[in-house]
Amino acid sequence: MLFRDLRQHAGQLVFAGFPGHTVPVETRALAREFDLGGVVLFARNVASPGQVAELAFEARGMSPATPLWVGVDQEGGRVARLRAPFTVWPPMATLVRAEDGVALARRFARALAGELRAVGITIDFAPVLDVATNAANPVIGDRSLSARAEEVAAMGRAIIEDLQGAGLAACGKHFPGHGDTSVDSHHDLPVVDHGLDRLRAVEFLPFRAAIEAGVAAIMTAHVLVPSVDDERPGTLSRAIVSDLLRGELGYGGLVLTDDLEMKAVSARQPVERAAVAAIAAGVDAVLVCGTDHDLQARTIEALIRAGESGEIPPARLEDAFAHVRAAKERFLARAPVRPASEPELLARLGQAEAALVAAEMAMHA
DSSP states (O other): OOHHHHHHHGGGGEEEOOOSSSOOHHHHHHHHHHOOOEEEEOGGGOSOHHHHHHHHHHHHTOOSSSOOEEEEOEEETTEESOOTTSOOOOOGGGGGGSTTHHHHHHHHHHHHHHHHHHTTOOEEOOOBOOOOOOTTOSSSGGGSSOSSHHHHHHHHHHHHHHHHHTTOEEEEEEETOOTTOSSOTTTSOOBOOOOHHHIIIIITHHHHHHHHTTOSEEEEOOOBBTTTBSSSOGGGOHIIIIIIIIIISOOOSEEEEEETTSHHHHTTSOHHHHHHHHHHHTOSEEEEOSSOHHHHHHHHHHHHHHHHHTSSOHHHHHHHHHHHHHHHHHHSOSOOOOOOOHHHHHHHSSOHHHHHHHHHHHTTO
């Protein structure tokens, strides 16, 4: 990425949230001026399947240079931005209790991908690959597939393979592992008090399986791991992102942050500075999921200044843009298709197979 191109394309390193059921003019301006990387949808952006499909179609085509990701957290259970008439999925923890959890996980992933693809969503921030070793964890809990690393690895791999086999990018989260924490990173900075031997044996196991499965993206965790880096949380730590995830685990795909507006990060430094630190550490794109368009613009401007000054080295920027480009070429190569009508979409959501899978999962709640 030549510096003369940096201002035009720095937005590729940012996913933005926004308010309302249509794309605001401010978000369109960010996409037009800076080549925004993607948007993240929340319940505040959802009114009906047809409206979501129109919104996704508009969002994906906003950039003059490259298509935008349209992302969502649709895990199942308590983290699901799309509710009925979309299929209402039980928590992922139910899968491990089935007689053949891996087979059920594959059916779940195929049905989920079909619904998300029908409305134009291109990346799902799932599956959760954290191992639920702390029963008192306030933020992971039944979002995790299991308390056993081997089961999380097997079922996480199955979900990734079938989501992506259906054309939807998957994003495993939250590296280096958020399962054994007692604090919610939305509110404060959790600490993972384990050494590398334990991390390699438990927390890293599902991420290794995800990497072997060709997962499109991995999301970092805002957790402090003193045995690896006693100053910076995972999202901002070169030791965790570049040395462990990229180096030791050999991951060459897209690395995303969790939302930088979460208090684990934003209570300690401005979001703009955190974005610079994350990209410098080895992350490829940052999520700024709130509705403050000025903050999103300042974040992009901060990345431009850091690139121009050398605070983010040119080689690191080249790598980030290369990872972003490769993932988009893999999943967004085809031009978006004009969405189906509301009646047509309603006929494709909550179909018999999806309802059967959800009911089977619910039996194990």
